[in-house]
Amino acid sequence: MSRTQALAQTLAYFDDGRFQKTLDRRVAYKTESQDAASGPILHAYLREEITPQLESMGFSCRIVDNPLPGKSPFLFAERMEPGASCTVLTYGHGDVVRGYDAQWREGLSPWKIVVDGNRWYGRGTADNKGQHTINLTALEQVLAVRGGRLGYNVKIILEMGEEDGSPGLNEVCALHREALAADVFLASDGPRVSASRATLFLGSRGVFNFDLSLNLRDGGHHSGNWGGLLRNPGIRLAHAIASLIDAHGRILVPGLLPKEIPESVKKALQDIEVGGGASDPEIDPHWGEPGLTPAERVIGWNSLEVLAFTTGNPAMPVHAIPHTARAHCHMRFVVGSDVAHFLDHIRQHLLAHGFDDVEVRSTNVYMAATRLDPDSPWVRWGMASIERSTGSRPALLPNLGGSLPNDVFAETLGLPTLWVPHSYPACSQHAPNEHILVDTTRESLQVMAGLFWDLAEQGADIMKEAA
Ligand SMILES: [Zn+2]
Missing domain, CATH: 3.30.70.360 (Alpha-Beta Plaits)
Known part of the structure; x- marks a missing residue:
């Protein structure tokens, strides 16, 4: 059993078509949380699609009603091991924005994966079904290669109302603070800084x-x-x-x-180039706050x-x-x-x-806006793990330009928050023709397998350092 083997096995799950089959099934659920009539389908996604996979991995799962009446449900899952060095909490959202079926390019549909070269089209491929499917796949394969023993606990919260503004997410986390207690938060949503550069971000703009x-x-x-x-x-x-x-x-x-951009943030941003991808829109050089770099304008301002x-x-x-x-x-x-x-x-x-x-x-x-200190031992660990898996230094973003309900995890649950996004800036999330990229998805599977592997090997050490 080795790290290399875990990464290879995770990749094999993609390359032999199983990943596409799983994601295609998930995309077919019309989990449009902004549509008040979608309640049953939101439940079905958790019950029929996610719960069986998690249970086969040894998780115990329960669907938790939203504390706010009439709002979307949550899935809580946990997999506890005796003698675990630490506990990681992860998160995803199974709901999507509306399909806007008629506006998609000829031949595409929001509710099934259509492959076109390096692109897989479908609502939720990027935001967020593809991303949590990558993470659960990587965890599943690491678990298999390690013979069912991780050495750490995993807790999961999956919400079904993120695109509706995450109603009740903060309330449910506050209510179940003990059940969700963990040492670190590791999840995926949003875009990388560019398709080809793995990214770690520590919070988000508000x-x-x-x-x-x-x-x-x-x-x-x-x-x-x-x-x-x-x-x-x-x-x-x-x-x-x-x-x-x-x-x-x-x-x-x-x-x-x-008032300013802190020095630590400026320093991290020197290494960040935004845009420039083949299908990215061209940045207007004279738009926004004068005197700031493009990265400072979209991330630090x-x-x-x-x-x-x-x-x-x-x-x-x-x-x-x-x-x-x-x-x-x-x-x-x-x-x-x-x-x-x-x-x-x-x-x-x-x-x-x-x-x-x-x-x-x-x-x-x-x-709210949030930002974990880039000097946290968890950040050093995550950066080193990703670099080991991809062979190049990932981008470190003090916060994402976009927004996530990260204050729930950073403040309500009090966790150091690490986000490893798997989509890219021109993925058309929230628009017609949403898609993910095949090469980015394959790399992301390896990144996550590497992180889940390294946490098994290094969790105890980071816990000492972080104490
Ligand atoms: Zn979204």
């Missing part, structure tokens, strides 16, 4: 959404009779937005920005987007001054931002710029 709106009158008014006399809410709103962020994507409200902006009726414009305008805005922010007061900062800024007619409202879409 999300903060807000609406800006003007409701000036009860209805529209003829532009010939009233144009030049009545405020146009669309024009007012356009200028209000322009006061928050300039024409080159620079945020103009100091209260919405972090905050961003503000307008996701949607309407006034009048875009589908059928009429010669009238619209009575309302609304913009749905969205921020990603890093640790160290004054997020508790973002709304106040926006309101004060708009007032100071004469926009007292613009209403600012939180949309209650929120995720």
